[in-house]
Amino acid sequence: MKVTLISIPVTDQEKASKFYTEKLGFIIKKDAPLEGGNRWLTLVSPEWQDGPELLLEPAPNHFEPSRVYQDALMEAGIPYTQFDVENVEAEYERLTKLDVKFSVKPTEMGTVKFAVFNDTCGNNIQLVENL
Template sequence: MRIYLTSVVVNDQQKALRFYTDILGFQVKHNIPMGEYAWITVVSKEAPDGTELLLEPDGHPAVRPFKTALMEDGIPSASFAVDDVEAEHERLVAKGVKFVQPPKDLGTVITAVFDDTCGSLIQILEEKQQGGT
């Protein structure tokens, strides 16, 4: 069994598409119009055949209160692996991304959390070498 698809719920699919591609650097895998919304997935440029991230519209009545609660409590909706959190933090800040948690060393990992501008917090995470730095 493999993880094929996961999602982040967004309040504006087109704005999210621009953010996740132009700012974060993902590439579009699917962008299929489906009436009011679209089936939009993005993938990592490093793994174009890997797990897809669905930019899911937040139209369901249960979604907005859940998203709001996560945002208010500072809980990320998704976590993306990076090789160097400090460097990625600097790159994204230079592009105008607002971080709610700057890089923080948590022992075995370094994390940072930013606002995706579409209603979700996203964590970036660097795994540290076991037994080393």
């Protein structure tokens, strides 16, 4: 068994697509239209194009429990998911220059350094560097 797809709820697929590709650097793997103006929109890391796909899931717009959960995580400041990076400080600097808003600046805790940013589509995302 292996993980091939991971969903992240987004309030606006088009806005999320631009943020995740233009600012974070992911690339679109699949983009197929679905009913109701939604899309099957998956992204992959350019460094691991055969790795797990990230589905930009419009569930908060159609499934109230998803919206409630997403809103509760955001209000509590809890990241929805995390992305590993080689250098949190460098990513923080790069993304800050692209106007990405961080709620937690690079911070060391034990064997990791992390930072948390807002993806503009309803989620806090944590960046993690193993020290």
